[in-house]
Amino acid sequence: MALRPRNPLALAQELAGRTESALEGATGHADVLAELSREFGTRLTQDLEYIVLMSPEGRTHVHTNKLREGRVYGDPVSSAAAAVREEKVQQYERNTGEVIREAIVPVRVAGEHYAVLRVGQIVPRGSLRVRIAASLAAAAAAPALVAGVTAGPAEGIEAFGAGAVVAAVLAVWNWRRVSEPITRFHEAARAVMSGDLTATVDGAGRDELGQLGFEFNKVVLGLQKVIEQGATISAAAGETARAMLSATQESTRSLAEVAAAAGGALDGADEQTRQAEDAAAAVGRLVEGLHGAAAQAQQAQAGIEMAVGTADAGGRHVAQASSAIAELREAVTATAEQVGALTEQGERIGSIVDAITAIARQTNLLALNAAIEGARAGDHGRGFMVVADEVGALAEQATGAADEIRGLVNDLQGRTRRAAHAMRGGTASVERSLADAEAARDAFDELRRTLVNHSGEIAQISGEAHRLSQDASAVGHATDQSARLASAAREAAQIVRGSSDECSASGRSVVDAAESLAEATAGMSALTSLFRVR
Structure with a gap:
C-alpha cells in the first residue's frame, strides 16, 4: 500500500494558526507548548514524517519525536528552515536516503516573529x-x-x-x-x-522494500545515538564515581584527623578544667587571707584610737598638773596638805605614763603583726609593711617620750619634796616646774597628733586591704567562669569527636556506594564497548 498523498502546506498553515492563537496573550509558554505537543502528535498520520515548531535559533520547542524536543539543530536544512520568514515548500534528501517534502510556515506572536512550523512528508x-x-x-x-x-x-x-x-x-x-x-x-x-551499528541497507529502491530499508537505517542510526549517549553517560558517571570516591576517601581521612584532634582537645580541656579548679581554690584562699588582713588592720586602727584617747587623758592630766603648779606658784606658802596633793598628782601622772608606755608597746606589737601579714601578701603588701614599720617606729618614739615623761614626773616629785622644805623661798623652782608641766602637755599633744596621723594611715591600709579583697573576689569569679568555660569546651570536644565518628561512618557508606557506582559504570562501559558505531 503506497503512502497517501497529502498537501503538507495546508496542514502547516492550519497548525501555525492554531499555535498563534494558543500563544497569544499567554503568560507562560511552557504549558501551552506541552498542550501543542500533544495535539501535534494526534495530527501525525501515515504519510507525515514529522511536525516541528522551531525557534529562530534552531531549537525545537515542539517535535512529534519526543527525543528531539528541546534540542538545537545546526545542520544546513534546519538552519535554512529556521531562517524562513515567508511560507515555503522545499524538498531534500535525508542521510537515510529518504526524500522529504517539507512545508514551512512562520509563526508570529504579538506581531513579532516567534518560530517556524515545519511539516515533513515522505515522498511516495x-x-x-x-x-x-x-x-x-x-x-x-x-x-x-x-x-x-x-x-x-x-x-x-x-x-x-x-x-x-x-x-x-x-x-x-x-x-x-x-x-x-x-x-x-x-x-x-x-x-x-x-554489535556493528555501522551496517546499513544500501541500494534500496523506491518501492515498499526500499522504504523498509530507509526505516531500518533510521532504527540503526537511532541505536547508534543511544549507544553513543550511553557510552558518554557511562564515562561521565564513571569519572563522577571515581571523583566522588576520591573526595569521600579524602573526607574520611580528614574526619579521622578531626576526630583525633578532638580527642587531643578533649584531653587538653580536661587538663585545663583541673588547672582552672586549682586556680579557683588558690584564689579562694587568697581572698580569705585578705579578709583576715583587713580585719587585723581594723583592729590596729581600733588600738590606735584607744591610744589617742589615752593620750587625750594624759594631756588633761598634764593640764591639771600645770594648774596645780600655777596654784602652787600663787600660793607657794600654802599648807603642806596642798604639797601632798601635788605629790599625789605626780603619782597619778606616773600611772598615766605607765599606761602610755603599755599602749606604745601594744602598738609596736600590732605594727609587727601588720608587717608579718604584709610580707605574706607579697608585692601587694609592700606598702602595708612600710606603714607598719613607720607605726612601729612611732611606737618606739612614744615609749621614749613616755620614759622621758616619767623622768619629768619623778623630777617634779623631787622638786615638790624640795619645795616642801623650801616652799617660801622656792618660787623660782615652782616656775621651772610649771614650765616642765607645760612641756609635758605639749609632748602629750604631739603624741596625740602622731597617733591620729597613724590612725588615718592604718584606716587607709584597712581600706586597701578591703579593696584587694574585693579584687581577689572578682578574680575568683573570673577563675570560676574559666573553669565553667573549660568544662563547656570539654563537652564541645566530646560532641565534635562523636560527630566526627558519625561522619566517618557515613563517609564509609558513601565510599561503598561510590565503589558500587564505579563497578556499575564499568559494566556499562564494557557493554557499550561491544558495539561499533563509527
Whole structure:
C-alpha cells in the first residue's frame, strides 16, 4: 500500500494558526507548548514524517519525536528552515536516503516573529506489489495473446512456449528484485546483532522494500545515538564515581584527623578544667587571707584610737598638773596638805605614763603583726609593711617620750619634796616646774597628733586591704567562669569527636556506594564497548 498523498502546506498553515492563537496573550509558554505537543502528535498520520515548531535559533520547542524536543539543530536544512520568514515548500534528501517534502510556515506572536512550523512528508515511491501484479498479468496474458494471432496447433504450442518463457523471465526478474533487498536486510541485521551499528541497507529502491530499508537505517542510526549517549553517560558517571570516591576517601581521612584532634582537645580541656579548679581554690584562699588582713588592720586602727584617747587623758592630766603648779606658784606658802596633793598628782601622772608606755608597746606589737601579714601578701603588701614599720617606729618614739615623761614626773616629785622644805623661798623652782608641766602637755599633744596621723594611715591600709579583697573576689569569679568555660569546651570536644565518628561512618557508606557506582559504570562501559558505531 503506497503512502497517501497529502498537501503538507495546508496542514502547516492550519497548525501555525492554531499555535498563534494558543500563544497569544499567554503568560507562560511552557504549558501551552506541552498542550501543542500533544495535539501535534494526534495530527501525525501515515504519510507525515514529522511536525516541528522551531525557534529562530534552531531549537525545537515542539517535535512529534519526543527525543528531539528541546534540542538545537545546526545542520544546513534546519538552519535554512529556521531562517524562513515567508511560507515555503522545499524538498531534500535525508542521510537515510529518504526524500522529504517539507512545508514551512512562520509563526508570529504579538506581531513579532516567534518560530517556524515545519511539516515533513515522505515522498511516495513506486509500489513493488504493483510491479509484481503487472508482471503476473503480462505472464498470464502473453500465451493467450500469442495463441490468438496464430491459427495452427503447432503455432499455438510455440506461442504458449514463448509466453511461458516470457513469464519465467519476468518471474526471475521480480524474484531478484525481491531477494536481493532481503539478502541485504539479512546481512545488515546479522551485523547489527553482532554489535556493528555501522551496517546499513544500501541500494534500496523506491518501492515498499526500499522504504523498509530507509526505516531500518533510521532504527540503526537511532541505536547508534543511544549507544553513543550511553557510552558518554557511562564515562561521565564513571569519572563522577571515581571523583566522588576520591573526595569521600579524602573526607574520611580528614574526619579521622578531626576526630583525633578532638580527642587531643578533649584531653587538653580536661587538663585545663583541673588547672582552672586549682586556680579557683588558690584564689579562694587568697581572698580569705585578705579578709583576715583587713580585719587585723581594723583592729590596729581600733588600738590606735584607744591610744589617742589615752593620750587625750594624759594631756588633761598634764593640764591639771600645770594648774596645780600655777596654784602652787600663787600660793607657794600654802599648807603642806596642798604639797601632798601635788605629790599625789605626780603619782597619778606616773600611772598615766605607765599606761602610755603599755599602749606604745601594744602598738609596736600590732605594727609587727601588720608587717608579718604584709610580707605574706607579697608585692601587694609592700606598702602595708612600710606603714607598719613607720607605726612601729612611732611606737618606739612614744615609749621614749613616755620614759622621758616619767623622768619629768619623778623630777617634779623631787622638786615638790624640795619645795616642801623650801616652799617660801622656792618660787623660782615652782616656775621651772610649771614650765616642765607645760612641756609635758605639749609632748602629750604631739603624741596625740602622731597617733591620729597613724590612725588615718592604718584606716587607709584597712581600706586597701578591703579593696584587694574585693579584687581577689572578682578574680575568683573570673577563675570560676574559666573553669565553667573549660568544662563547656570539654563537652564541645566530646560532641565534635562523636560527630566526627558519625561522619566517618557515613563517609564509609558513601565510599561503598561510590565503589558500587564505579563497578556499575564499568559494566556499562564494557557493554557499550561491544558495539561499533563509527
